[in-house]
Amino acid sequence: DVQMTQSPSSLSASVGDRVTITCRASQGSGNWIAWYQQKPDKAPKPLIYGVATLESGVTSRFSGTASGTDFTLTISSLQPEDFATYYCQQYHNYPPTFGQGTRLEI
Amino acid sequence: QEQLVESGGGVVQPGRSLRLSCAASGFTFIIHGFHWVRQAPGKGLEWVAGISYAGNDKKYADSVQGRFTVSRDNSRNMLDLQMNSLTIEDTAVYYCARDWMLKGPNIYYFDLWGRGSPVIVSS
Numbered sequence: 001d002v003q004m005t006q007s008p009s010s011l012s013a014s015v016g017d018r019v020t021i022t023c024r025a026s027q028g029s030g031n032w033i034a035w036y037q038q039k040p041d042k043a044p045k046p047l048i049y050g051v052a053t054l055e056s057g058v059t060s061r062f063s064g065t066a067s068g069t070d071f072t073l074t075i076s077s078l079q080p081e082d083f084a085t086y087y088c089q090q091y092h093n094y095p096p097t098f099g100q101g102t103r104l105e106i
Numbered sequence: 107q108e109q110l111v112e113s114g115g116g117v118v119q120p121g122r123s124l125r126l127s128c129a130a131s132g133f134t135f136i137i138h139g140f141h142w143v144r145q146a147p148g149k150g151l152e153w154v155a156g157i158s159y160a161g162n163d164k165k166y167a168d169s170v171q172g173r174f175t176v177s178r179d180n181s182r183n184m185l186d187l188q189m190n191s192l193t194i195e196d197t198a199v200y201y202c203a204r205d206w207m208l209k210g211p212n213i214y215y216f217d218l219w220g221r222g223s224p225v226i227v228s229s
Contacts, residue, residue: 034215036151043201043219044151055217087151089215095167096214098151 002026002090006099013104017078021102023088025069032092033071035064038101039084047086048073078104108132108218110202115223118192126223128185128202135183139205139212142176142187144198145222152198155187156205156212163211169195192227199224 003026013019023033031051036044046055048064051071061076075082083106088099114126128140141156155166155176164176175188185202200223203216 032213032215036216043221044216045219046215046217049206049215049217089151091214094165094214096153098153100150 001095002029002093002097004088004090004097004099006088006102008102009100010103010105012106013078014106015078015080019075019078019104021073021086021088021104023071023073023099025071025090027093028069029071029090029092031066032090033064033066034089034091035062035073036087036089037082037084038087044087075104110204110218110220112200112202112220112223115200115225117226117228119229120193120227122192123188123190124192124225126187126189126200126202126225128187128220130183130185130204133204133218136180137209139207140176140178140185141203141205141212141214141216142174142185143201143203143216143219144196144225145201146195146198149198153214154200156214157185158212159205159207159209165212189225192225194227197225197227 005024033051035048038044051066052064065072085103111129139158142154157176173191177186202220204218205212206215206217207213
C-alpha cells in the first residue's frame with residue numbers, strides 16, 4: 001500500500017496566518033491527490049481533488065500543489081472556521097490511503 | 107440537497123454481526139459507486155469497502171476481507187455493509203461516501219460523505 005506521510009501532525013497558528021501542510025507519498029501518485037477537512041464529531045469535508053482543483057463552494061483561501069511525490073495544502077489567510085484536522089489521500093494506487101492527519105489549532 | 111444518512115450502528119459483542127445501511131437522496135444514485143470509510147476513536151481515516159455503480163465490482167480492505175460484505179439496492183437508493191465476526195479493532199465511526207466518478211469504474215475520490223454511524227465492539 002502507498003504510505004502517505006503527513007506533516008506536521010499538529011500545528012498552532014493564528015487568524016490571518018498562512019499555513020502549509022505537506023504529504024509525501026511512498027510511491028508515485030500522479031495527480032490523484034485529495035485533501036479533506038474534518039471538524040470534531042463531523043464527517044470529512046472534501047476540499048481539493050486532482051492535487052489542485054477546489055471542490056464547489058470551497059473558498060479560494062485553500063490551494064494545493066505538487067512536486068514529485070510531495071503534495072502541499074496551503075491556507076492563505078487563516079480564518080476561525082479553518083481550525084480543524086486536515087487529511088490528504090491518494091487515489092492513484094489501490095487501495096486508497098490517507099495521511100495520518102494534521103491538527104490545526106489556535 | 108445531496109445527502110447520505112447512515113444507520114444501524116451500535117454496541118455489539120466480539121464475534122457477532124452488524125449491518126449498516128446508508129440512505130441516499132438528492133442525486134441520481136445509480137450512476138455512482140459508493141464506499142465505506144471508517145475512523146477508529148482518535149485515529150485517522152481508513153477505506154473499508156467499495157462497490158461499483160453497477161454493483162458488479164466489490165473491493166475490500168485486507169483488514170475486513172472475508173468478514174464484511176458491501177451491497178446496494180438501486181430500487182431503494184440504499185447501500186449496505188454486512189459486518190460479520192466483528193473484533194474490537196472494528197470499533198469505529200463508519201462513513202458512507204460517494205465515489206466522484208459517474209457511470210464508470212470507481213476512482214476512490216470521495217466527494218460526498220454521510221455523518222457516520224458509530225460501531226462499538228465490546229464484551
